[in-house]
Amino acid sequence: MSLSLRNSKVVPALAAAGLALGITACGGDDGNAVSDAEGGGVGQRISVVATTMQLQDFARQVGRDRVEVTGILGPDNEPHEYEPTPSDAEALADADVVLENGANLDEWLDDLLSNAGSQAQRVTAVEGIELLPTEEEGFPGDPHVWHDPEAAKTMVDNVAAGLAAADPEGRATYEKSASAYKAELDAMAADIRDAFEPIPPEQRDLITTHDAFGYFVRAYDVQQVGTVLPALTTESEPSGRQIRELVQEIRAQDVDVIFTEEAVDAGLERQIADEAGAEVSTSLYADVLGAPDSGAETFIEAELANARAMAAAWQS
């Protein structure tokens, strides 16, 4: 049979890409890049671009008023699914330091950096941290290291080292801030353990949207009963069997609460909760931090918010 099938994939794709990029680039829009305001302070600030919100926070905590931090990801951007914009490339082009998480969480950064022709000091935050192993394709290990307070401290050290490399004069400041911040992280970890104390570890049942809390459960002695999306990344879909097994597990272990996550749609969680007789609880900050005025804009605030939500769910 003869059909005049038009193979128009290429032309519309190119047209669309060209149109979208053209308009966006000319729009003068900042895209997702959020910059700190230029303030007072002596001398020139160095320009730091950080991918994840956690790294953005670490950079501010360590860099203080010696740095101007521009972030790529915001509270609505899932790191696994993020598609960079031309304004991101612009921001990178002028950066002195680029902070990336690593372990393929933000693998889209590679292309962006080469396109931007960046000369910046590049810091991979997970360097020196032993990753939880995984068989999942596309990941050398579990990238969600920041949820382990000890790993977070290593990340902070890496950030400080990177800033110092780009700005040797500030080395003393960076090391001092890093120390202070690490002490805060210790305090945070202690608070979380205290919050979990009243609940026996076997009853600390965690079901989340995706497998982002591997390090958290190890650090704080929590049971990861399962995840809705059976992967380290949110770009996945569970099969019928995986859903069936999760529902069975929830019923078998008598789990009351499924936790959703910020920046991820929660439709499937609700369905599974209904089916299994559980409830859907407040959102956790799995891959992102909170929006302005959410009370969870900093890393420590977000981790504490998570812990409170979990403790409340386990105790009810």
Added chain:
Amino acid sequence: MSGSVAAIAVERLSVAFGDRLVLEDVSFTVSPGALVGVLGPNGAGKTTLLRALLGEVTADGRLTLAAPVAYVPQVSDVQAAFPIDAQGVVVMGLYPRLGWWRRPSRDDRRRALALLDQVGMADRARSPFGELSGGQRQRVLLARALAQEGRVMLLDEPLSGVDTRSRALMLEVLRQQCAEDRTVLMTTHDLAEAARVCDRMLLLNRRLIAAGTTQEIFTEEVLRRAYGADVLMLDGRVGALDDPHHHTTTERRRWNG
């Protein structure tokens, strides 16, 4: 020409595509029962004239046709890969009369079969349209137009690329239509056939160059006005070479005789 109302009346018809004038100031009338051929070189506006008569293109001027109007498009305009058999095609001619919601009945299908018989295609009623030859498809489209029971029938190049048998059958049907006082207007490249078959001819090249009988049209002077240099004189007879690359060899160099 009888004194009755014209079946087709065209007054100062002009059609433009963008800023290009495709038909300019065309006027003619056709009486009921006439078999008219529309001739002219490629790009003369023959198909556009048909489309204007069908109301498919916007035009300046006045157009009057006796309703209903039946139509036989070019076979090449039709999607031959569509899964439909000959009978199904003819039934389509009944759709406007059936209206929305209604499905064709057994009577409708019987009527379609009878019309196929008229064009000699009854034995191929269940054949997929796409498996028919060019001439056979043209006959099926004609049968479909018959189903429309038009007072006027418009045909777009019905004879081009059609085998001899199909051509003869179709012309027989068209003559029968005219005998029943219906009016037939067809565009054609085939000058010889037009001369043999048509009562009147319209010679078109954006403007109406001439309108009349064979004798009136087939002079060197008139043909030259339409076809320009592509006029051939042979043995005192005149023919026109119209786009020699485009047509089959059987159609080239046909002339009066």
Added chain:
Amino acid sequence: MEWLTDPWSSGIMRRAFAEAIMMGAVTGALGCFVLLRGLAFLGESVAHTLILGVVVAFLLGGPVALGAVGAAALTVALSSALTADQRFSVDVSMGVLLPTFFGLGVTLIALSEGYRSKLEGTLFGAIFAVTNLDLVLAAAAAVLAGATLLFAGKELALVTFDRSMAQAMGYRMRLLDLLLFGVVTVAAVVALRAVGNVLLTAMLLGPALSARLLTRTFWPMVASAAALGTLAGVLGLYWSWSSDVGGGPAIVLVVAGLFAVVAGGRAGATLVR
């Protein structure tokens, strides 16, 4: 026979089955029109045009399906305006408009930060996240498609087969185009929920292609395509229930498998003769 009835004990699966059955039937049937019209690109580009309508609806806080149909209507209106010049055919104007709409949609996505994660209808669909509201919408789409085919099915077939004839008969091309495009868009919105943007084209074209090989005339083809679409939906979900393959991908793989079987059967039959 436990394995047959097991999935039906799960509410999630029951809803998924219902969605897949309705979607399969609707996309199968309407896909016949898309396929035969030679506008195979229509199926693909409809999904892209939808993006524009969906994003606009999302930004304005309105129902997504309405935005999609609105985008479809706009496309047909603009196409009509272009073809009014009489220099452009419908195919050409559509070929120009649909990528343009796609580009606009992508641009809006780039400019509106919250779209990507918050909006349903991801790359591969979320058939297990289907709610009762989704089922109501799917049922409405099925009713709409059925009514359209009952009301104007033969006319739409005529337009697909012989557009010049349809016009000559006096049918309003603009309205019929809008009707077909609108109904296909609605079907696409439903399919989007089940199998996602990337696989939507497969649902529109796969069963129709298989049906084309199995049938001789048009309405049997439509019925076969609907049946094949439904079958693929049910088999795909059974497969997903007992494996690690996601719902949407499983259904589409079955569609492809059915086509392979049909095509292979035909080829084998020809060889044997």
